[in-house]
Amino acid sequence: xxxxxxxxxxxxxxxxxxxxxxxxxxxxxxxxxxxxxxxxxxxxxxxxxxxxxxxxxxxxxxxxxxxxxxxxxxxxxxxxxxxxxxxxxxxxxxxxxxxxxxxxxxxxxxxxxxxxxxxxxxxxxxxxxxxxxxxxxxxxxxxxxxxxxxxxxxxxxxxxxxxxxxxxxxxxxxxxxxxxxxxxxxxxxxxxxxxxxxxxxxxxxxxxxxxxxxxxxxxxxxxxxxxxxxxxxxxxxxxxxxxxxxxxxxxxxxxxxxxxxxxxxxxxxxxxxxxxxxxxxxxxxxxxxxxxxxxxxxxxxxxxxxxxxxxxxxxxxxxxxxxxxxxxxxxxxxxxxxxxxxxxxxxxxxxxxxxxxxxxxxxxxxxxxxxxxxxxxxxxxxxxxxxxxxxxxxxxxxxxxxxxxxxxxxxxxxxxxxxxxxxxxxxxxxxxxxxxxxxxxxxxxxxxxxxxxxxxxxxxxxxxxxxxxxxxxxxxxxxxxxxxxxxxxxxxxxxxxxxxxxxxxxxxxxxxxxxxxxxxxxxxxxxxxxxxxxxxxxxxxxxxxxxxxxxxxxxxxxxxxxx
Numbered sequence: 001x002x003x004x005x006x007x008x009x010x011x012x013x014x015x016x017x018x019x020x021x022x023x024x025x026x027x028x029x030x031x032x033x034x035x036x037x038x039x040x041x042x043x044x045x046x047x048x049x050x051x052x053x054x055x056x057x058x059x060x061x062x063x064x065x066x067x068x069x070x071x072x073x074x075x076x077x078x079x080x081x082x083x084x085x086x087x088x089x090x091x092x093x094x095x096x097x098x099x100x101x102x103x104x105x106x107x108x109x110x111x112x113x114x115x116x117x118x119x120x121x122x123x124x125x126x127x128x129x130x131x132x133x134x135x136x137x138x139x140x141x142x143x144x145x146x147x148x149x150x151x152x153x154x155x156x157x158x159x160x161x162x163x164x165x166x167x168x169x170x171x172x173x174x175x176x177x178x179x180x181x182x183x184x185x186x187x188x189x190x191x192x193x194x195x196x197x198x199x200x201x202x203x204x205x206x207x208x209x210x211x212x213x214x215x216x217x218x219x220x221x222x223x224x225x226x227x228x229x230x231x232x233x234x235x236x237x238x239x240x241x242x243x244x245x246x247x248x249x250x251x252x253x254x255x256x257x258x259x260x261x262x263x264x265x266x267x268x269x270x271x272x273x274x275x276x277x278x279x280x281x282x283x284x285x286x287x288x289x290x291x292x293x294x295x296x297x298x299x300x301x302x303x304x305x306x307x308x309x310x311x312x313x314x315x316x317x318x319x320x321x322x323x324x325x326x327x328x329x330x331x332x333x334x335x336x337x338x339x340x341x342x343x344x345x346x347x348x349x350x351x352x353x354x355x356x357x358x359x360x361x362x363x364x365x366x367x368x369x370x371x372x373x374x375x376x377x378x379x380x381x382x383x384x385x386x387x388x389x390x391x392x393x394x395x396x397x398x399x400x401x402x403x404x405x406x407x408x409x410x411x412x413x414x415x416x417x418x419x420x421x422x423x424x425x426x427x428x429x430x431x432x433x434x435x436x437x438x439x440x441x442x443x444x445x446x447x448x449x450x451x452x453x454x455x456x457x458x459x460x461x462x463x464x465x466x467x468x469x470x471x472x473x474x475x476x477x478x479x480x481x482x483x484x485x486x487x488x489x490x491x492x493x494x495x496x497x498x499x500x501x502x503x504x505x506x507x508x509x510x511x512x513x514x515x516x517x518x519x520x521x522x523x524x525x526x527x528x529x530x531x532x533x534x535x536x537x538x539x540x541x542x543x544x545x546x547x548x549x550x551x552x553x554x555x556x557x558x559x560x561x562x563x
Contacts, residue, residue: 109141
């Protein structure tokens with residue numbers, strides 16, 4: 001028993017403590033996953049978020065925060081987030097959030113504008129925004145990265161990626177041109193005007209233009225541009241001529257160009273080449289002649305109708321133009337003279353010296369001097385009877401006094417021939433004086449001499465024949481006048497006696513008229529009664545006519561009476 005108790009009380013070794021592992025409660029898994037997903041979404045959103053840009057506009061018309069989109073080629077690339085007014089109240093600030101892919105578009109050369117319905121010289125644009133609403137368009141450009149832009153009030157006429165080339169036209173006046181007006185080649189629209197601006201010295205206008213591909217290859221170094229705005233009216237030997245490029249140019253204006261020798265292979269003009277803009281096509285044709293020989297002519301008669309630009313002709317062919325018309329007082333002779341400056345274009349004359357010849361100008365003047373010694377003179381003649389325009393005609397007058405080309409002044413001076421109209425006026429004035437003073441026979445002889453002089457002055461076979469016919473008529477007139485002169489005495493006496501008889505008859509007629517007047521005056525009441533009687537008879541006749549018409553339509557009225 002003791003052993004047994006001893007065994008029962010035997011000390012057993014102590015058991016090792018149990019260690020429990022700390023694990024995360026299951027309930028925390030959900031917020032952790034949500035946090036991870038949220039973080040990933042934030043990172044994804046931040047990484048996909050594009051830059052924020054600020055665009056300045058004059059007004060916020062058509063722009064709404066949170067709704068207005070920024071589009072490139074009809075693809076959304078951003079959204080307007082806010083629209084505020086600047087601190088100085090002069091413009092509005094539009095803040096837009098762009099997509100990440102739009103970052104390469106945001107450069108210093110990029111342009112923004114509001115797309116909305118517009119009506120301009122280029123036509124109607126932005127009609128789709130009537131349904132979808134206005135949006136901001138973007139035209140990517142070149143340059144460094146930029147986030148602040150100044151918006152355009154009007155959309156650009158040509159975007160950066162449009163194929164073609166730009167050129168520059170220079171002119172002293174705009175002539176009805178505006179941004180968007182068309183450019184034509186052979187009647188086909190190939191481009192448009194981009195705008196205009198003055199040079200720094202305000203002396204000239206620069207007009208940038210754009211010609212679309214493939215028509216830009218038609219522009220070469222020798223191309224010529226001219227203004228086609230409005231209507232061009234001219235009057236020539238075939239009558240009046242009216243020309244317009246198209247109805248659109250008549251309303252909005254336009255520019256046309258051509259290239260001489262386009263059929264020959266040549267390199268196109270470089271980008272940004274400069275060309276002068278001519279006033280019209282006639283100015284283009286005149287610009288082919290680059291050499292000008294200035295001359296001075298003094299005219300004594302009237303030059304009404306002569307102006308700068310009037311033609312200078314030789315034998316009816318234009319060889320130059322008038323450049324200036326003035327009025328000068330000659331103190332030496334105490335008289336008024338009219339100095340007219342003109343330019344002769346030797347390139348219009350065959351076999352003229354080439355421009356590369358250094359002695360070309362002196363050779364031309366020597367040639368003109370030789371012609372002056374042979375009788376070359378300048379004369380004012382009528383170029384157009386309807387408009388009264390005058391021309392300076394150069395022709396040979398062998399009967400003129402000898403003269404040479406005067407080179408003592410600043411410009412070589414050509415001798416002048418009296419105006420045809422002035423000469424004819426003086427001749428007619430002298431003729432009328434002779435008619436009023438000389439006897440009939442002498443007057444007829446002077447008239448024949450004046451007509452013969454006019455024939456020599458005007459020249460031409462038709463004029464000579466007319467003068468001969470008129471001369472024979474004057475001979476017959478001379479004979480008739482001599483016959484009348486012999487019988488003039490008796491005829492005058494007979495006319496005097498007839499006039500005395502007529503005077504006596506007139507006296508008797510006057511007495512008869514006075515008697516008749518008295519009779520008529522006393523019969524005035526009778527006349528009034530006769531007038532009333534005639535009126536009554538007219539009324540009765542009208543009533544009878546109405547009654548006859550009624551009976552004709554209703555013969556039964558004779559029996560039944562009038563209904």
